[in-house]
Amino acid sequence: MVTDSASASSAWFRACIDGFMKGSRMEHGSTSNERRIADLTILYEVSCALQNTLEEDKILYMILVGLTHGRGLGFNRAFILLTDPVEHTLKGRLAIGPSSPEEASSIWMELRDKYRSLGELLQQVPHTAIKRDLRVNQIVSRLRVPLSDTEHCLLQILRSRMPDEASGGVFKARGLAVDPRTVEILGSADFAATPLFHGEHDFGLLLADNFITHAPIEPDSLRLLQIYAQAASTAIHNASLYRLLRERVVQCETSNRTLRESQQRLLHAERLSIIGKMAALLAHEIRTPLVAIGGFARKLLRATDEADPRRDDLKIIVEEVRRLELLIGEVLGFSKVSKLDMESTDIGDLVRSVIASMAETLEKASVKAVVHIDPRLPTAMADKFQLKQALINLIVNAVDAMPSGGTLTVTALSEGEYLEIGIVDTGVGIAQEHWSKLFAPFFTTKASGTGLGLAIVSQVIESHKGSLRFESIPGQGTSFHIRLARNPAIEEIEEAAPADVTTKGLLP
Amino acid sequence: MKTILVVDDDKNLRRLYKAELEAEGYRVVLAENGLEALEVVSREIPDLVLMDIRMPEMDGLEALAHALKKHGRIPILLNSAYSSYQDNFLAWAAEGYLIKSSDLEPLKQKIREVFASQPAFDQK
Numbered sequence: 001m002v003t004d005s006a007s008a009s010s011a012w013f014r015a016c017i018d019g020f021m022k023g024s025r026m027e028h029g030s031t032s033n034e035r036r037i038a039d040l041t042i043l044y045e046v047s048c049a050l051q052n053t054l055e056e057d058k059i060l061y062m063i064l065v066g067l068t069h070g071r072g073l074g075f076n077r078a079f080i081l082l083t084d085p086v087e088h089t090l091k092g093r094l095a096i097g098p099s100s101p102e103e104a105s106s107i108w109m110e111l112r113d114k115y116r117s118l119g120e121l122l123q124q125v126p127h128t129a130i131k132r133d134l135r136v137n138q139i140v141s142r143l144r145v146p147l148s149d150t151e152h153c154l155l156q157i158l159r160s161r162m163p164d165e166a167s168g169g170v171f172k173a174r175g176l177a178v179d180p181r182t183v184e185i186l187g188s189a190d191f192a193a194t195p196l197f198h199g200e201h202d203f204g205l206l207l208a209d210n211f212i213t214h215a216p217i218e219p220d221s222l223r224l225l226q227i228y229a230q231a232a233s234t235a236i237h238n239a240s241l242y243r244l245l246r247e248r249v250v251q252c253e254t255s256n257r258t259l260r261e262s263q264q265r266l267l268h269a270e271r272l273s274i275i276g277k278m279a280a281l282l283a284h285e286i287r288t289p290l291v292a293i294g295g296f297a298r299k300l301l302r303a304t305d306e307a308d309p310r311r312d313d314l315k316i317i318v319e320e321v322r323r324l325e326l327l328i329g330e331v332l333g334f335s336k337v338s339k340l341d342m343e344s345t346d347i348g349d350l351v352r353s354v355i356a357s358m359a360e361t362l363e364k365a366s367v368k369a370v371v372h373i374d375p376r377l378p379t380a381m382a383d384k385f386q387l388k389q390a391l392i393n394l395i396v397n398a399v400d401a402m403p404s405g406g407t408l409t410v411t412a413l414s415e416g417e418y419l420e421i422g423i424v425d426t427g428v429g430i431a432q433e434h435w436s437k438l439f440a441p442f443f444t445t446k447a448s449g450t451g452l453g454l455a456i457v458s459q460v461i462e463s464h465k466g467s468l469r470f471e472s473i474p475g476q477g478t479s480f481h482i483r484l485a486r487n488p489a490i491e492e493i494e495e496a497a498p499a500d501v502t503t504k505g506l507l508p
Numbered sequence: 509m510k511t512i513l514v515v516d517d518d519k520n521l522r523r524l525y526k527a528e529l530e531a532e533g534y535r536v537v538l539a540e541n542g543l544e545a546l547e548v549v550s551r552e553i554p555d556l557v558l559m560d561i562r563m564p565e566m567d568g569l570e571a572l573a574h575a576l577k578k579h580g581r582i583p584i585l586l587n588s589a590y591s592s593y594q595d596n597f598l599a600w601a602a603e604g605y606l607i608k609s610s611d612l613e614p615l616k617q618k619i620r621e622v623f624a625s626q627p628a629f630d631q632k
Contacts, residue, residue, distance in 0.1 A: 291608045292521055332591070452573075
């Protein structure tokens with residue numbers, strides 16, 4: 001790598017020597033026709049090389065090589081400044097050339113016998129050669145002009161899209177003074193500047209000078225520089241399009257890969273889930289015959305005389321069945337069943353959809369619905385289906401409590417980590433003697449009720465780790481308030497072991 | 509003598525439960541599914557129902573809901589190979605929930621407890 005970059009740097013110097021030794025590139029042709037052919041050859045070689053490259057840094061480097069090569073435009077030094085849309089600045093990006101006459105002459109003398117053509121040099125630009133000329137690159141990195149400084153001479157050239165040549169610190173065509181800071185940074189008041197642009201985009205500027213030889217910049221050189229800048233602009237534009245394309249391709253490839261991976265994970269999960277379901281099904285199916293086998297074996301064992309040798313055989317059946325039953329209990333223990341299907345839920349939407357689905361019922365009962373939902377209501381983890389069922393049951397009760405119509409007020413409010421849903425009616429109210437039995441299953445005061453409505457509500461809220469309270473004034477109405485945590489701590493329910501006995505609180 | 513209605517679609521288990529519960533001194537009547545169980549209950553209200561859950565025609569939970577709604581206070585013990593139905597709100601209304609096991613002692617114990625705690629059911 002070191003060899004590569006060193007040889008590329010030296011290649012540049014060799015090229016400079018060529019230009020220097022011959023005095024100027026003008027000597028390529030003695031007649032104007034020959035010179036025109038030489039100019040076209042330079043442009044052709046540079047354009048060909050640029051078209052074959054899409055790496056941005058390499059393109060910038062090649063543009064500079066073309067500007068400074070003896071067989072190219074033959075400038076001593078060249079600088080590229082590009083606009084940075086993020087920093088909103090015209091910034092020096094890359095430069096090429098010696099920083100002092102001493103540096104130049106020592107290398108020129110050393111390499112005078114070796115030579116490479118421009119085309120050959122351009123084709124062999126190694127990546128590591130870029131920014132090898134440390135001092136000029138230090139210089140270029142100091143060149144920074146904020147785009148807001150619209151009166152700055154360099155920005156004026158950029159906007160005008162016309163090249164100009166500074167001589168003695170004044171741009172000739174414009175009669176515009178070069179700002180002192182630029183002269184100080186470049187260490188020179190004589191240089192050519194030409195804008196880089198393509199379509200609507202102003203990319204930046206090319207600066208070139210003869211810092212070492214102090215050779216004057218010919219009017220023809222400036223014209224050639226302008227044409228050259230157009231080829232360079234196209235190359236920069238293409239490279240930026242290419243980079244954009246590459247980014248998009250990488251994005252596409254990444255999302256394709258992600259998609260494929262998640263598809264595979266899904267398939268795998270599905271397969272596991274099927275296996276889990278099969279195991280559970282099988283375990284349940286086996287349990288019933290095991291009860292029969294083991295149950296009858298126990299019965300026979302009890303009926304068999306203590307001295308009967310068949311007792312041992314029966315004991316084996318009893319014990320083996322018991323072992324299998326425990327095993328099945330373990331298998332089912334692994335296939336945990338989630339009691340709730342919790343997901344992030346927009347409670348406001350849920351309330352609205354419940355009211356909308358009951359619009360006809362409400363209208364038929366002459367009940368006016370008033371809905372108030374906190375506009376800043378956050379989402380909550382909830383089982384949509386179950387919660388919806390609970391709300392429907394409460395609203396049905398409210399409507400039933402208002403046989404001659406009334407107002408149903410449904411609210412959803414945010415209270416820190418909690419949400420509160422209120423269902424308030426203007427109905428007949430609940431007699432106090434019924435309060436204690438209100439949530440018991442099968443308790444009802446309705447002629448045609450199942451007595452399960454509030455039991456379901458209570459179970460749903462309990463399984464959401466929420467709380468439910470009600471207030472009722474007979475003759476005035478009833479209000480139910482559901483309080484839900486935004487992120488309740490719900491554990492998974494495990495399958496109970498066999499022989500597990502549970503008793504629940506019972507009938508009223 | 510207490511009468512127990514055993515509801516199970518598995519004929520071997522019906523036979524097992526009948527034998528074992530009769531040995532405990534109970535009178536046992538049988539039904540193959542929820543629908544049959546409701547027919548039996550409409551003729552004669554048993555002192556206790558031992559009910560399987562997963563059965564053809566009508567499952568145990570539905571039968572339980574119908575029976576309780578129509579006849580009120582019948583103690584019903586659910587007896588299932590599945591534990592998952594414990595989460596079902598209908599199962600709440602049952603006197604107890606047992607997971608089927610070849611060891612019938614917990615079942616017999618539970619039945620004794622139910623009868624001991626609810627002497628009112630005896631005055632039929």
